[in-house]
Every structure is written in C-alpha cells, then in structure tokens.
Amino acid sequence: MKIDVIHKKKSDIDKVDFSDIKFGAFHSDHMFEAQFFEGSWKNFKILPFDNITISPACTTLHYGQTIFEGLKAYKNKDDEILIFRMDKNAKRFNISAERMCMPNFPEQYFTKAISELLILDKKWIPNKKNTSLYIRPLMIALDPFIGIKPAENFKFYIFTCPAGNYYSEPVRVKIETEFTRAIKGGVGYSKTAANYAASLYPSVLAQEQNYDQLIWTDGKTHNYIEESGTMNLFFVIENTLLTAPLGDTVLDGVTRDSILALAEDLNIKTEVRNISVDEVINSINNNTLQEAFGAGTAATIAPIKTIGYENKDYDLPKIDSSSLSSKFLDLLDGIKYGSINDNHNWITKL
Numbered sequence: 157m158k159i160d161v162i163h164k165k166k167s168d169i170d171k172v173d174f175s176d177i178k179f180g181a182f183h184s185d186h187m188f189e190a191q192f193f194e195g196s197w198k199n200f201k202i203l204p205f206d207n208i209t210i211s212p213a214c215t216t217l218h219y220g221q222t223i224f225e226g227l228k229a230y231k232n233k234d235d236e237i238l239i240f241r242m243d244k245n246a247k248r249f250n251i252s253a254e255r256m257c258m259p260n261f262p263e264q265y266f267t268k269a270i271s272e273l274l275i276l277d278k279k280w281i282p283n284k285k286n287t288s289l290y291i292r293p294l295m296i297a298l299d300p301f302i303g304i305k306p307a308e309n310f311k312f313y314i315f316t317c318p319a320g321n322y323y324s325e326p327v328r329v330k331i332e333t334e335f336t337r338a339i340k341g342g343v344g345y346s347k348t349a350a351n352y353a354a355s356l357y358p359s360v361l362a363q364e365q366n367y368d369q370l371i372w373t374d375g376k377t378h379n380y381i382e383e384s385g386t387m388n389l390f391f392v393i394e395n396t397l398l399t400a401p402l403g404d405t406v407l408d409g410v411t412r413d414s415i416l417a418l419a420e421d422l423n424i425k426t427e428v429r430n431i432s433v434d435e436v437i438n439s440i441n442n443n444t445l446q447e448a449f450g451a452g453t454a455a456t457i458a459p460i461k462t463i464g465y466e467n468k469d470y471d472l473p474k475i476d477s478s479s480l481s482s483k484f485l486d487l488l489d490g491i492k493y494g495s496i497n498d499n500h501n502w503i504t505k506l
C-alpha cells in the first residue's frame with residue numbers, strides 16, 4: 157500500500173486547550189482515506205481533515221451500512237508513540253464489516269494507515285495523565301441507490317482527536333427493562349451505527365432521570381445484564397470478578413478482554429457467565445457487591461456509584477486505591493503510557 161500525503165498548510169493545534177481537552181471535540185490536522193471500487197481498495201491518501209462530499213441518496217445515510225472502531229495512542233516519557241492493541245481493533249473492524257456486508261479492510265493496511273497518520277500528527281498526541289489520542293477508523297457505503305441491497309462502493313477513513321476523560325467521575329447507571337439494545341441474531345456485536353442510534357432515545361430518557369448511562373439487559377426477558385453501550389460491565393461480588401459472556405448481543409470490548417487477561421495474571425477469581433439483575437440487586441442489598449465498573453476504550457475504567465432499578469437508586473460502596481477497578485486502571489495506564497512492562501505484546505511503539 158502506497159500512501160500519498162497532502163500536508164495541511166497551517167495546523168489547527170493552537171485552537172486546542174491541552175490543559176482541558178473535551179472528548180471528541182477537536183480533530184487533528186490530517187485524516188486517512190481509501191476508496192473501494194471494482195472489488196478492491198485503492199487511492200490511499202493522507203490529507204488535511206475536512207468535510208467530505210457524498211450523494212444524499214447514498215446507502216449509509218438511509219440504510220445505515222456503516223461501521224467504525226475506536227482505539228487510543230499515548231506518549232511515553234521518551235516522547236515515543238504507543239498504540240494500544242491496534243491488531244485487535246483491526247480484527248474487530250473486519251468482524252463488523254462481515255456482518256454489515258462491507259469489504260474486509262486488510263489488517264496490514266489498517267495498522268500502516270494508523271501508524272503513518274500518527275507519525276504525521278504526532279504533536280497532537282497529548283502526554284499528560286488521563287489524556288490520549290483517540291483514533292476513529294470508519295467505513296461508509298457510497299452507492300447512490302434507493303433500495304435494500306449491499307453497496308459496491310465504499311470509503312474508509314481514519315481521523316483522530318486529542319482526548320481527555322469520557323466520564324470525569326463515577327457514573328450513575330440505570331438498568332433498562334423496557335427498551336432493547338440488541339437481540340440474538342441481530343447486530344449487537346458489530347460496531348455499527350444502528351446500535352448507537354437505537355440507544356439514543358432510551359438514553360435520553362435515562363439522562364432526564366439524572367443517569368449517565370444505561371445497563372442493557374437481554375431483549376427477551378430483561379432479566380440478564382448485557383453491556384452499557386459505551387462500555388462492557390464488570391461486577392465484584394464476594395471477591396469474584398464477574399462479566400457477561402460475549403455473543404450476538406455484546407461488543408467484544410478490547411478493554412474487557414485486557415481486564416480478563418490481567419485478572420488471570422493476578423490470579424483473581426473470575427467468572428464469565430450470565431449475570432441476572434436479581435443477583436446484582438440482591439448482592440447490593442446483602443452487602444456482598446464490593447464494586448461495579450464499566451470498561452471501554454473511550455471510558456477506560458469507569459467506576460459505578462449508583463445503579464437505578466425499578467424507580468429505586470442503589471448506592472454502591474465507594475472506590476478507593478485498593479479496589480479492583482483502581483488496580484486494573486493503574487496497570488492498564490502503566491502499560492499504555494509505557495511505565496509497566498507490556499508482557500502481553502499489546503503495544504505498538506512507533
């Protein structure tokens with residue numbers, strides 16, 4: 157893959173206050189673009205970040221044939237670029253692509269495109285604690301065709317944003333028992349727009365009740381915990397770390413997977429199994445729930461302070477430095493910022 161580079165004439169970096177970075181609000185100077193037509197990927201370019209032109213009739217806008225990813229890059233103390241688990245995001249992107257009838261974007265193209273873009277926009281990668289460069293690859297379908305069939309023409313983009321915390325403090329979440337994010341046989345495991353669009357209305361209703369996010373339950377019975385939409389979920393009950401299994405309805409989160417690997421390293425008793433709402437509520441009531449937290453690329457590790465269920469709020473124990481979520485956060489941060497050995501080969505250093 158040969159990438160043509162068109163440099164931005166004047167950087168926008170002075171417009172960003174790096175001491176208080178709002179998540180997703182600013183874009184770095186450049187973006188990557190590739191085109192798929194006549195059965196293959198071509199015209200690889202890095203160019204100044206800008207608006208794009210698409211037909212109002214295009215498949216993405218009407219029928220939602222679109223996918224995306226989210227991953228992060230960091231700087232170590234020697235000012236080198238560290239990218240966290242880029243290969244896993246590349247694989248997940250192609251799992252999403254298959255489900256949405258979109259072409260595979262080869263893993264070596266994915267990693268090369270990100271690496272070249274980051275080298276060019278290196279000064280955009282923040283270097284303070286709790287900051288990173290959020291990397292957003294996406295693919296859109298372009299056929300200007302009204303009718304339900306997979307497109308034949310696509311574009312792939314990557315743009316990046318300097319990022320601070322997604323959640324600035326422990327979150328209040330509501331167990332959702334009316335609306336459904338994903339069902340068996342659906343697209344819940346794919347990082348496609350439909351999952352996020354479907355979550356907006358119930359999330360807004362929950363925000364009106366002062367919750368930050370929802371805990372999605374299974375679409376059939378609403379008795380079992382699935383994920384939170386912006387993150388996977390973990391509970392610590394009687395010193396056992398619990399998380400729901402993957403499947404059609406749960407995104408295979410990279411942070412989730414990393415926590416499970418670290419839990420194994422630390423010999424923490426872990427169970428990946430169905431978790432019922434009753435089990436969570438009973439464990440809060442009888443004081444056996446020690447902590448609950450979300451895990452996602454944007455959210456990193458987000459401790460849960462309150463769970464709302466059937467019009468009642470349940471406050472969880474306060475997190476401190478001995479909590480498992482704090483330990484996982486410290487370990488993950490250490491690996492991501494290069495101060496702890498990367499025993500799992502998760503980091504690509506540029």
Ligand code: COI
Nearest residue numbers: 226227386452453454455
């Ligand atoms: C991510 O964690 O990368 C996501 O796409 C979730 C979104 C809340 C930003």
